[in-house]
Structures are given as C-alpha cells and as structure tokens.
Amino acid sequence: MKPKNYIEDARMKENPFTVPNGYFNEMKAQVAEKISASGSTPKTGFITVIRPQLAMVSAFAIIFFIGYAALTIFTPRTSNSDVSTLTAGNQYIEEGFLKTTFIDFFDIDAENETGDIHTIPSEEVMSYISENIDIITLTSLE
C-alpha cells in the first residue's frame, strides 16, 4: 500500500494559526498611528527627483577622470632635451638663419627651390662669412 502523502492533503493547507480577537483592526490602527506620529508625509524630495541625473553626471565624471588619469600615467613624457631642441630651432628660424619655415614649404616654387641662393649678392655673402665663421674654420675649408 502506498504511504499517504500528507502534503497533498487539503487539510494541511488550512491555516493552523490564529490571532487574538480584533487583532487586525487593532493592527491597522497601530500602523495608522505610527505613520501619523512620523510627522510629515513622505515627499519626493529634490534630491530624489534629480537622483537619476546626478547618477549619470557622476558616472561621466568618473569615466572622464579615469580616462584622464590613464592618459597622464601611460603617455610618455616629452624630454627636456627635445623641448630645448625645438626652442633652439624656433630661435634659428626667428633669427633668419634658416631660410625655410613650416609655412615656407607651401610657398616654395617647385621649379625655383634653390633660386634664392643665386640672387644673394656676393658682398653680402662675404660679410656674413666674415662675421660668423672664424679663421680656423675658413682654413680648414681650403
């Protein structure tokens, strides 16, 4: 004979617990009293209203900060010697020792790249050499 399955017995679903008389009415009154005693009614505060927007802004700020930090940490720094070379280069350009600047590349006439050299008067060349090249360098050129 198959043993009885008590769980499927409808009687087991019946509630065996009871409560003191009038409990549920009393409970409702107690809850109402506690809620009234809590003072103000629950309101949706300003912070509650803007909470989703605040969360989004915070998320973007965090992502930006992490990205910025990662770039700062992992990007190799430009060394001081590079900076000084650049500065020196600019100085030469400014002083006119180099004929070509970045802008000049676009201005050069392809057929006349070296044309300027032939237009410099020989007196000017001599004067430049005598001012800028010492005697030792001149002797070594011979």
Added chain:
Amino acid sequence: MDDKDLLELFREEGKENYAFNLIVDKYGERLYWHIRKLVASHEDANDLLQETFIKAWAALPRFREESRLYTWLYRIATNETLTFIKKAKLKAFLSLSDYSRQLENQLEADPYFNGDNTQMIFQKAIMRLPLKQKAVFNMRYFDELSYEDISEISGTSVGALKASYHHAYQKIQEYLKETI
C-alpha cells in the same frame, strides 16, 4: 479599489494617509500570515508587519511601478522577516542553542496555534527547512503565488524557484514519513 487607483490616490496632495490606510487594509492580513508562517510567533509577526508598513510608507513615493504593489510589499515583508530570522539564528548560535528547536518549542507552547498533531508536525517540518526554501515553499504552497510572482518578490529565477520548492517538498515528505 485596484492598486493603480490606490497609488494615484496616494500621490494626490493631502490624501497620502488615507490612501496608505487603504493599502494596509487591503494587504495587512495577507502579509501578516505570510510573516507569521515564517516566524511562528504572533508577537514577532506583528512587530515585523508594522516594520514592513513603516518601510513601505517611507519608500512608496519612490515606487516606480516596475513591479506590482503587492509583490513589492511582499518583497519588503520577506526581506524584513528573513533579516529578523538571520539575527535570531545568530543569537541562538552564540548561545549554543538550535534556532529550529527554539521555534518548535515556541510552536508547542503557542496559545494561538489551533492545529492538530499532524498539522503541528507539518509546521515543524517546514521550520526545519533552510530559510529561503521555507519562504519559497510557504509562498507557493499556502499563498498559492505563481512562480513568476515569487520570482518578482525574491529576485530569483523561476527555474531556481522550482528546484527550491521541489527540494523543500522532498524534505518535508521525508520528515513526515519518519515522524507520523
């Protein structure tokens, strides 16, 4: 009045208390029995029910109707009760006693227990279940909630809930076979 109307009433200026009292009126009893079957004691169930409603009152303005009102209330009640039981278990463990045994003693001495011997054994079998299995079994067996509703309440998948209910069922059946 259905839940949607109750919530609309709650959002009307000056009608919050009235609407909330209607919610307590509608769900109070159901939630009480849900809690009571988990903790056995009337006093504990009453305290937990009141705590549930206080929390619901504070949180209701933020309720976005992503779930239904009654599953939301069930969730608060279940969380409150499970937290209470966990604390009670820890307290019992620290005092070197067995929480299930304490509950059984409480049940035997409970003036508000009206069941016969078989029902008493049945309740004791439920009390021996692990916490979440007990909650799932009660919601399915006594409250006859669908697995989808229990899933919404517990945040557990339907498959896991079915497995949990099945394990609970087997354990209770075994205990009843041994005891009756």
